[in-house]
Amino acid sequence: MADGQEIKKGRKFDQVLDGARTVFLRDGFEGASVDDIAREAGVSKATLYSYFPDKRLLFMEVAKCECARQADEAMEVLDLTAAPETVLRGAAERIVAFISSEFGQRVFRICVAEGDRFPQIGPQFYCSGPQLVRDRLASYLRQATERGQLRIDDIELAAEQFAELCKAGIHDRMIYGIGEAGTPADARRTIDGAVEMFMARYGARYGVKP
Numbered sequence: 001m002a003d004g005q006e007i008k009k010g011r012k013f014d015q016v017l018d019g020a021r022t023v024f025l026r027d028g029f030e031g032a033s034v035d036d037i038a039r040e041a042g043v044s045k046a047t048l049y050s051y052f053p054d055k056r057l058l059f060m061e062v063a064k065c066e067c068a069r070q071a072d073e074a075m076e077v078l079d080l081t082a083a084p085e086t087v088l089r090g091a092a093e094r095i096v097a098f099i100s101s102e103f104g105q106r107v108f109r110i111c112v113a114e115g116d117r118f119p120q121i122g123p124q125f126y127c128s129g130p131q132l133v134r135d136r137l138a139s140y141l142r143q144a145t146e147r148g149q150l151r152i153d154d155i156e157l158a159a160e161q162f163a164e165l166c167k168a169g170i171h172d173r174m175i176y177g178i179g180e181a182g183t184p185a186d187a188r189r190t191i192d193g194a195v196e197m198f199m200a201r202y203g204a205r206y207g208v209k210p
Helices: 012-031 033-040 045-051 057-079 083-099 100-113 121-128 132-148 154-167 170-176 184-201
Strands: none
Touching: 012 033, 012 045, 012 057, 033 045, 045 132, 057 083, 057 100, 057 121, 057 132, 083 100, 083 121, 083 132, 083 154, 083 184, 100 121, 100 170, 121 132, 121 184
16 A cells, blocks of 8 residues: 555454444444444454554455455345346346445545555455456356357456446436436436346347347
8 A cells, every 4th residue: 555554464353344344334434433443343443553554444445345245145146047137137236236325435436535645445446346246247148148148259348338337327426416316216227228238239139038
């Protein structure tokens, strides 16, 4: 990390992360105090700072773990042998839920705001968040293509395209504070559009029933 600030691991590292996750999800980044996090984790402030010298580093580590957890849970509950429309809809629901959540918005803003001071934050989060989602989506698309359910030449590009379709009409409006966004109606509209457009390109157009 920049300015010599690094994450160090120790015996109570996971304990600190669990406490921080509870506080950040409850109070948000700005509302979470180091005192509250230490208290929730059952450690001293000195122990917390020995692992995470900056609250932003702690938040990003929590965000990375939370994204990985959500990705794991998503893959566990989705039936990867189901029709593409079903799997893609389930994946889209989870992507939209995260990007439209207050937690997801905070993660994005911190990556942008702290990019100069902590240049590794963005790449580290990308690899454990968006990249992880795209890799797992690509794995499914490859399987569906091999089964003849989809016809895709560039699997990685298709995964990127679907992830971006899941942001349409929601992400930018939330980031720039333009009108109301992230409502259930917005989510349904975006999810329906993402699945329909993806299938029109990689399914129905090639004879796979949408």
